[in-house]
C-alpha cells in the first residue's frame with residue numbers, strides 16, 4: 443500500500459506543522475480542502491517558519507478525486523462542518539486521521555464515516571499561529587498514530603513511510619487509545635489553566651506551585667480513566683508534569699491562542715467530556731467544573747469586549 447494523495451482540512455497551527463513536509467513528499471498529491479473564503483487566503487500564501495507556502499487547494503464541492511488519507515486539523519467547534527466538507531475526498535479505501543486534541547473526535551468522525559476508516563492519532567507538537575504566520579519547531583514533540591486494535595497493519599506501515607518521507611517525527615505507540623488519554627492528561631492540566639491565567643508555556647516549566655494546580659485536575663482525569671477502564675497510572679500522572687519541557691517557554695497552548703484571538707475555546711472537548719464521563723460513571727470532578735465555568739467567563743468577557751486589567 444502506498445499513499446499518493448493526502449487531503450488536509452484545517453490550515454492553522456497544527457495543519458501548517460504537517461503541510462510543508464507532506465507537500466515536499468507528495469507535490470500536488472497533497473491538497474488542502476478549503477471553501478472559497480479560506481481558499482483566497484491560502485492562495486495569497488501562508489508563512490510557516492518564515493517561508494511562504496502556496497499549497498494546492500481543493501474545494502469541498504469537487505468530486506471524483508478521492509484521497510488515500512484525509513487529515514483533520516480543525517478546532518473542535520468546526521469539526522461537524524469539517525466532517526461534511528471532507529465528504530468528496532473520502533472514497534471506498536480512504537483512511538481518516540484526526541489531529542484534534544481530546545478523546546472524542548475519532549468517535550464523532552467514525553459515526554459519519556465508519557470505525558474501519560479511522561486511524562487513531564495525536565500530536566504533542568506545540569505550534570503558534572498569528573495572522574497568516576505559523577511558528578513551529580518539529581523538535582517540540584511528535585505525531586503518534588495506530589489502529590484502534592493496536593496492530594501494525596499495512597495502513598499504519600504506509601502512513602509511517604509517508605511520515606518518514608515527509609520528515610515528520612512520529613511513533614507508533616503500543617496502545618494508541620492509552621496514548622491519547624495521556625495526551626488528554628496534558629491538555630486538561632495545561633490548556634484551561636493557561637487560558638484563564640493567560641500563562642505562556644514557561645509557567646508550566648518553571649513554577650513549582652503550578653504543579654499543585656495541575657495535580658488537582660490530573661487527579662480527576664485519573665479517576666475518570668479508572669472508571670472507563672483506561673487506568674492511567676500514578677507514574678503517568680507524575681511524568682506528565684515534566685512533559686512540556688521541550689516547548690518554547692514563550693510559546694502558547696492552543697486554548698490560550700483561542701482566547702487571545704477572541705475565538706470560542708475547545709472547553710467542551712477537554713472539560714465538557716470529562717464532566718459528562720464523570721456524570722456517567724459517578725465520579726466527582728469539581729475542579730473540571732470550576733475550570734469549565736472559568737473558561738465560560740473568559741469567553742463571555744471576550745464576546746462583550748471586556749479587557750483583562
Ligand SMILES: NC(=O)C1=CN([C@@H]2O[C@H](COP(=O)(O)OP(=O)(O)OC[C@H]3O[C@@H](n4cnc5c(N)ncnc54)[C@H](OP(=O)(O)O)[C@@H]3O)[C@@H](O)[C@H]2O)C=CC1
Nearest residue numbers: 452453454455456515516517520524542543567568569696
Ligand atoms: N496549536 C497547538 O500547539 C496544538 C493544537 N492541537 C489541536 O489541534 C487542533 C487544531 O488546533 P490549531 O491548529 O491550534 O487550530 P487553529 O485555530 O490554529 O487552526 C484551525 C484551522 O482550521 C480552519 N478550519 C476550520 N474549519 C474549516 C473548514 N470547514 N474548512 C477548512 N478549514 C477550516 C481554520 O480556519 P479559520 O481560521 O478560517 O476558521 C483554521 O485555519 C485542535 O484540536 C487543537 O487542540 C494539538 C496539539 C498542539
Ligand SMILES: CC(C)(CO)C(=O)C(=O)O
Nearest residue numbers: 566567568632633695696
Ligand atoms: C502543545 C500542547 C500540549 C500544549 O498544551 C497542546 O496540545 C495544545 O497547545 O493544545
